[in-house]
Amino acid sequence: MSLDLSHISRRRALRGLAAAGAGLVLAGREGVAFAGEEGALWTPLKHGGRDYLPLEQVGRFYGFGSVQRSGKGFVVGAGARSLSGQADSVDFKISHIKFILSYPVADVGGTLCLSRVDLVKLIEPVLRPSKIEGAARVNTVVLDPGHGGEDRGAVGRLGDEKTFTLDVAMRAAALLGRSGYKVLLTRASDEAVSLEERVKFARRFPAALFVSVHFNSGGSGTGVETYAMSPRGVPSMSAEGAQLAAYEAYPGNSFDSENAALATATHASLVSRSGMFDRGIKRARFYVLREANLPGVLLEAGFLSNPEDMQRIASPWYRQQVAGSIVEAVGNYRRSVGGASV
Numbered sequence: 001m002s003l004d005l006s007h008i009s010r011r012r013a014l015r016g017l018a019a020a021g022a023g024l025v026l027a028g029r030e031g032v033a034f035a036g037e038e039g040a041l042w043t044p045l046k047h048g049g050r051d052y053l054p055l056e057q058v059g060r061f062y063g064f065g066s067v068q069r070s071g072k073g074f075v076v077g078a079g080a081r082s083l084s085g086q087a088d089s090v091d092f093k094i095s096h097i098k099f100i101l102s103y104p105v106a107d108v109g110g111t112l113c114l115s116r117v118d119l120v121k122l123i124e125p126v127l128r129p130s131k132i133e134g135a136a137r138v139n140t141v142v143l144d145p146g147h148g149g150e151d152r153g154a155v156g157r158l159g160d161e162k163t164f165t166l167d168v169a170m171r172a173a174a175l176l177g178r179s180g181y182k183v184l185l186t187r188a189s190d191e192a193v194s195l196e197e198r199v200k201f202a203r204r205f206p207a208a209l210f211v212s213v214h215f216n217s218g219g220s221g222t223g224v225e226t227y228a229m230s231p232r233g234v235p236s237m238s239a240e241g242a243q244l245a246a247y248e249a250y251p252g253n254s255f256d257s258e259n260a261a262l263a264t265a266t267h268a269s270l271v272s273r274s275g276m277f278d279r280g281i282k283r284a285r286f287y288v289l290r291e292a293n294l295p296g297v298l299l300e301a302g303f304l305s306n307p308e309d310m311q312r313i314a315s316p317w318y319r320q321q322v323a324g325s326i327v328e329a330v331g332n333y334r335r336s337v338g339g340a341s342v
């Protein structure tokens with residue numbers, strides 16, 4: 001396998017969906033043509049210059065049923081097989097897992113609609129990860145403890161981000177190793193490693209998963225959030241991802257579907273094991289996600305600036321939970337995407 005997959009990114013993504021065999025077919029560079037299954041024809045609507053699909057059709061396509069509305073709120077389906085949210089809001093839930101959409105759910109002339117990019121780049125890989133074509137069977141994990149050396153990261157009352165990220169990564173490495181995975185670390189001690197070096201290292205293992213561990217800081221923030229690389233064209237949800245870069249395709253976009261599936265697996269485990277406030281699954285063009293040639297995720301496992309979060313982060317038990325959530329997520333991802341053995 002070539003190390004450079006960037007040239008096949010879009011074709012590969014398109015083939016993945018076209019081959020899904022359930023009638024979701026994309027055509028054209030940014031255009032859309034949906035051939036519906038069992039007579040369910042997709043009718044994209046233009047809204048604010050973008051393609052949207054009626055939620056009713058989305059619900060029918062995935063067999064969730066009709067849209068139930070209550071004021072601005074809506075739910076499609078029930079329980080583990082449901083989509084829910086609010087009109088004009090980016091807050092969205094798929095099977096109780098919280099996502100931040102790239103674009104708000106739109107009310108177009110009384111019809112609730114989801115943006116095409118959210119359907120293709122989020123809903124589809126999350127609901128049908130086994131349909132992600134070309135997803136490699138994962139046996140290797142590259143763990144990336146954020147910061148290190150003179151770069152302390154966020155500074156908390158009970159310790160530095162760089163110390164906690166390394167501790168979580170070492171704990172995750174031990175657990176993954178025990179589960180039979182090959183594990184590599186971008187740093188295994190308190191040393192400075194540039195973002196470029198981290199990516200260069202990860203690129204040596206194209207059939208691996210990349211998991212970057214960080215902690216947050218700032219404002220009145222609390223809780224955990226998980227980042228996947230922003231799909232091409234959509235706004236970044238972090239100041240670190242410049243808006244100017246939105247229309248570039250980056251190496252990390254070769255794995256849009258895998259990234260969404262991995263972020264979902266990671267966040268679901270992180271929220272349930274950490275017991276922390278759920279800030280959702282977000283998108284950003286962080287350097288390590290943008291430039292890596294393998295599926296990747298970046299987790300922010302709490303706020304060092306928040307006294308309650310800080311107290312938890314400083315406890316070995318909590319960091320073991322975060323490590324455990326990484327291991328659980330890798331296993332769930334591995335089982336859900338299937339993929340060929342490498």
Ligand SMILES: [Zn+2]
Nearest residue numbers: 146153214215
């Ligand atoms: Zn950080």
